[in-house]
Amino acid sequence: MSANTIIKPDKDTKSETKPGNYFVSNYPPFSFWRENEVPMVESMLNSPTAGSAPLGIYYHVPFCRKRCHFCYFRVYTDKNSQDVRRYIDASLHELEAYANSPYIAGRKPKYVYFGGGTPSYLSAQQLTELTDRMKALIPWDEAEEVTFECEPGTLSEKKLEVIKNFGVTRLSLGIENFNDHILETNGRAHRSGEVYRAYEHARNLGFQNINIDLIAGMLEETDENWEKCIERVLELSPDCITIYQMEVPFNTTIFKTMKEQGKLTAPVADWPTKRKWVTQAYEALEKAGYTVTSAYTAVKDPENTKFIYRDRLWAGADMVALGVASFGHLGGIHYQNQTHFDQYCQTQEEKKSAVRRALLTTEDERFVREFILQWKLGRVRPAYFSEKFCVDVTERFSEILTDWKDAGDLYEESGDLLLKRDALLRIDSMLHRFFLPEHQDAKYV
Ligand code: SF4
Numbered sequence: 001m002s003a004n005t006i007i008k009p010d011k012d013t014k015s016e017t018k019p020g021n022y023f024v025s026n027y028p029p030f031s032f033w034r035e036n037e038v039p040m041v042e043s044m045l046n047s048p049t050a051g052s053a054p055l056g057i058y059y060h061v062p063f064c065r066k067r068c069h070f071c072y073f074r075v076y077t078d079k080n081s082q083d084v085r086r087y088i089d090a091s092l093h094e095l096e097a098y099a100n101s102p103y104i105a106g107r108k109p110k111y112v113y114f115g116g117g118t119p120s121y122l123s124a125q126q127l128t129e130l131t132d133r134m135k136a137l138i139p140w141d142e143a144e145e146v147t148f149e150c151e152p153g154t155l156s157e158k159k160l161e162v163i164k165n166f167g168v169t170r171l172s173l174g175i176e177n178f179n180d181h182i183l184e185t186n187g188r189a190h191r192s193g194e195v196y197r198a199y200e201h202a203r204n205l206g207f208q209n210i211n212i213d214l215i216a217g218m219l220e221e222t223d224e225n226w227e228k229c230i231e232r233v234l235e236l237s238p239d240c241i242t243i244y245q246m247e248v249p250f251n252t253t254i255f256k257t258m259k260e261q262g263k264l265t266a267p268v269a270d271w272p273t274k275r276k277w278v279t280q281a282y283e284a285l286e287k288a289g290y291t292v293t294s295a296y297t298a299v300k301d302p303e304n305t306k307f308i309y310r311d312r313l314w315a316g317a318d319m320v321a322l323g324v325a326s327f328g329h330l331g332g333i334h335y336q337n338q339t340h341f342d343q344y345c346q347t348q349e350e351k352k353s354a355v356r357r358a359l360l361t362t363e364d365e366r367f368v369r370e371f372i373l374q375w376k377l378g379r380v381r382p383a384y385f386s387e388k389f390c391v392d393v394t395e396r397f398s399e400i401l402t403d404w405k406d407a408g409d410l411y412e413e414s415g416d417l418l419l420k421r422d423a424l425l426r427i428d429s430m431l432h433r434f435f436l437p438e439h440q441d442a443k444y445v
Contacts, residue, residue, distance in 0.1 A: 017217070017266040017274075019258065021072070021249045022428045024376075026327065026334065027369040027435070029442035033334060033357040040360045042353060044331045045101035051331050053318045055104070056111040056309065057138070059091065060323030061119040062341065065154065069187035069219065072249035074325040074339055075117045084126060087341070090348035091322045092133050098320050099137040103331065108142040110317070112167075113309045118174075120150035124162040131166040145169050145308035153190030155198040157205075164205045170307070171202055172211040172242075177218055178232040179225050186218045187253065199236055209305055212238045216281070217246035217274040219254070219267060226277045230284045240299045240307070241290070243281055245274040245425070275425045282421070295376045295424050314373040316366060332366060334359045365436065367391055372431045378424045380417045393417075400433050 063084065064075045079087075098104045122130065140146065147170040148163055163171070173195070177183055180191045202210055212233060216226065233241055248254050248266035258266060269277075282292050290298040299305040313319060313329070321328030324344040326337045335358040338344040347354045361369070367389040374380050382393045394401060394417075401417065404410035409423035409430075419427065432440065 015272075016270045017246065017248060017268050018264070019248050019250055019255050019266060021247055023244075023247060024372060024428050024431050027372050028334075028359060028361065028365055028439050029435075030336070030357075031442050032439065033336060033359040035357050037333075037358040037360055038335070038353065038355045040333050041330065041335050041355050041358050044333055045098070045103045047103050047331070049102070050105065050107055051103050051318050053316060053331075054110040054312050055107045056113065056312055056317055056319040057095075057109045057134075058113045058115060058319055058321050058326055058328065059119075059134075060321070060326040061114060061116040061121060062087070062324050063121040064116070064118045064189070065121065065151065066187060066189040067253065068189075069185075069253040070215075070246060070248065071187075071253075072251050073117065076341060079341075083341070084122065086345050087323070088126065088130050090345040090354075092130070092137070093348040093351075094322050094354055095134060095137050095320075104138075104320065107138075109138060109140055109320075110142065110144050111308045111312055112140055112143050112146045114146075114148045114168075116149055118151045118154060119148055120154040120159065120163070124156075124159045127159070127162055127166065135166075140167060143167070145306070147172055147309055149174060150198070151190055152198040153194040155194075155201065157201045160198070160201050160205055164207060168207065170209040170211060170240075171207045172213060173198065173202070173238075174213045176213060176215045177221070177225075178229050182218050182220055182225065185220050199238075209239045211240040211242055212236065213242045213244070214281070215244050215246050216277040217269040221246075221269060221277075223277075226280070230281050233281075234284065234288050237288075237300070239301070239305045240297055241281075241285060242297050243278050244296060245271070245278060271426070275422070278425050279421065292378070292421075292424075294378060295427050314370060314376075316370055332361050334361060363389070368434055368436060372434050375419070375427055375431060378419045378427075381415075382417065383415065397434065404430075 062075050063079055064077055067075060067077055134140075146168045148168040149172045151174050175195050176186070176188060178192050178195065183191055199210070214229060214233065246268050248258070248268065254266060254268075258264075282298055285298040286292065290300055291302045292298045293302060294310075297307065317329075318331065319329050321335065321337055324337060324341055325339040328335050335355045337354040338347055338356045344354055367385065371380070371385060371393060380393070385391050385393045401410060404423070409420055411418055411420065423430065435442070
């Protein structure tokens, strides 16, 4: 997730796409995480009792074949096999330290997530070695879900077989668009032919859950092309479809070009158009039997197609972060690793902590965090928050909820609070109102 988010007021998503992030990925904002709180992570890991929250592992692969013009992640396109070897060794050293800590020792992950960058950039051999060595340190035999993000052009049948064999249950394909011109214009490395080949191999291998990622509003997207994208998705019929609305954060190539040209508005569709496209996609998917399960996802079979990583994380689970710039959460402490490749590897070579900044959250901040994140599911259960945090959310946030009801964004059903579709699709721009006063208008840096 981005570390460069600026939370903007609701009105900002009523018109053009301006530079900056709208997506709320965590709370409190990253600008409140501090280097001087890093020792808290060590203290937590050395606490005498093991943690009791469900445990997850996030493994970051920072390599990509090419940098997409809209990308704001820490990725490298110039690393050779020696660099990859160095990185794998460093990350395994990091995992070993976690596995031996009193807080983690003896616990087994309920979910594992390989994100990036491009996890499928690694070769079949590198992946086999990496995952064998990870499992030897912390076995995954109790994991309910293992997710693996892929760029279609990096997948061969053999590599997919390896990925299936080391236990991946949720294969996530970063397709983004089916049109070769749009893929090229946006700097993607893959083309549609690779998408179809990879998808067919993955289906033949019988992955339990295949997700397709799309982006509404890429450079040069049109009504006609978006309709075709929806048709292609329906033909492929994946288990899950994730649709993001295009943003133009400050550290993207698109923003740099805008700056050079002196433009204030991003050269992509405006927010109402992007929401119209997502609405169109969701309506077509619902017609085909899918269920919309969050602001970003629709699934074919909601009973059997879960997204455990998201649901556990948004309910306060522990997550060990491995790799450069990774984000983790342990025992109420947020943390992020070193954000540069050499620095990160060096910490492990010198047997030091890789953590760069951290934040020990208060009980109230943890409550607000879960409350904010769960809105993205479109349904919030007040009973969950009164049981877990002893907070009556309808009382505490009565003013905001009344405003939302008056605006036609919110309704109630069996004691739950539900968002109308239009509000769900702009939820990231509405959440800042729940932030504690000290976090309002915060910059994430
Ligand atoms: S594949 Fe993903 S992580 Fe890699 S450059 Fe493109 S957007 Fe960034």
